[in-house]
Amino acid sequence: MYPVRIGGERIALREFEERDLDASMAVVGDPDVTVFLSFDTRTREEQAERLAADIARAKTEPRPDYYLAIADRQTDELIGFIRIGLGGHRSGELGYALRKDRWRQGYTYEAAQLILAFAFEELGIHRIQAACGPDNLASQAMLRRLGFDYEGRLRDHVFTDGGWRDSLLYSAVSTETRSPTKPR
Numbered sequence: 001m002y003p004v005r006i007g008g009e010r011i012a013l014r015e016f017e018e019r020d021l022d023a024s025m026a027v028v029g030d031p032d033v034t035v036f037l038s039f040d041t042r043t044r045e046e047q048a049e050r051l052a053a054d055i056a057r058a059k060t061e062p063r064p065d066y067y068l069a070i071a072d073r074q075t076d077e078l079i080g081f082i083r084i085g086l087g088g089h090r091s092g093e094l095g096y097a098l099r100k101d102r103w104r105q106g107y108t109y110e111a112a113q114l115i116l117a118f119a120f121e122e123l124g125i126h127r128i129q130a131a132c133g134p135d136n137l138a139s140q141a142m143l144r145r146l147g148f149d150y151e152g153r154l155r156d157h158v159f160t161d162g163g164w165r166d167s168l169l170y171s172a173v174s175t176e177t178r179s180p181t182k183p184r
């Protein structure tokens with residue numbers, strides 16, 4: 001499915017565009033954000049290449065993932081990313097990151113609710129998992145708030161910042177009555 005645009009109350013999820021380069025650097029170029037991600041902080045040059053690849057990948061069929069910009073609904077400016085990577089049979093993996101000056105305002109929670117509804121209802125995904133670092137208390141709280149269950153610890157799951165890091169695995173399945181709490 002391309003292009004995707006999912007409108008929310010304060011944000012929209014949309015495809016990446018070339019003009020997102022500067023705004024995306026506030027996410028992938030900020031070590032305070034990338035310390036929690038599975039890749040190292042990127043230079044503008046590296047991000048320009050990645051962004052071009054992400055734009056091209058979105059147009060491949062079948063899509064390997066729905067990697068979308070979280071955009072401010074008023075300005076359409078990119079403030080973060082959210083992704084559902086498509087795995088085996090009707091399964092997916094959730095990931096997200098937001099620029100630091102927008103943290104704790106409910107934007108990622110809203111984005112996650114939008115993409116989860118899209119994945120379960122439009123794409124027919126049955127199981128969605130998410131893995132985050134043991135020190136990433138924000139993301140763990142987010143996943144619990146979204147109604148995900150903790151499944152276990154993945155040893156040496158990612159290589160980042162020069163070393164191996166464990167991950168904590170969470171999941172949600174479509175048959176569960178998930179009970180995410182209401183956003184503010």
Ligand SMILES: CC(C)(COP(=O)(O)OP(=O)(O)OC[C@H]1O[C@@H](n2cnc3c(N)ncnc32)[C@H](O)[C@@H]1OP(=O)(O)O)[C@@H](O)C(=O)NCCC(=O)NCCS
Nearest residue numbers: 036096097098103104105106107108109132138139141142
């Ligand atoms: C994780 C991250 C995306 C959260 O985004 P956010 O937009 O600030 O989160 P929200 O404001 O939507 O918060 C939703 C819920 O998540 C939890 N949460 C978010 N940040 C939190 C924090 N710093 N401490 C504790 N709980 C937190 C809370 O339950 C929160 O609900 P509440 O505000 O009503 O208590 C953001 O901190 C980030 O970009 N971190 C770096 C990248 C990252 O960790 N990505 C995930 C990798 S697994």
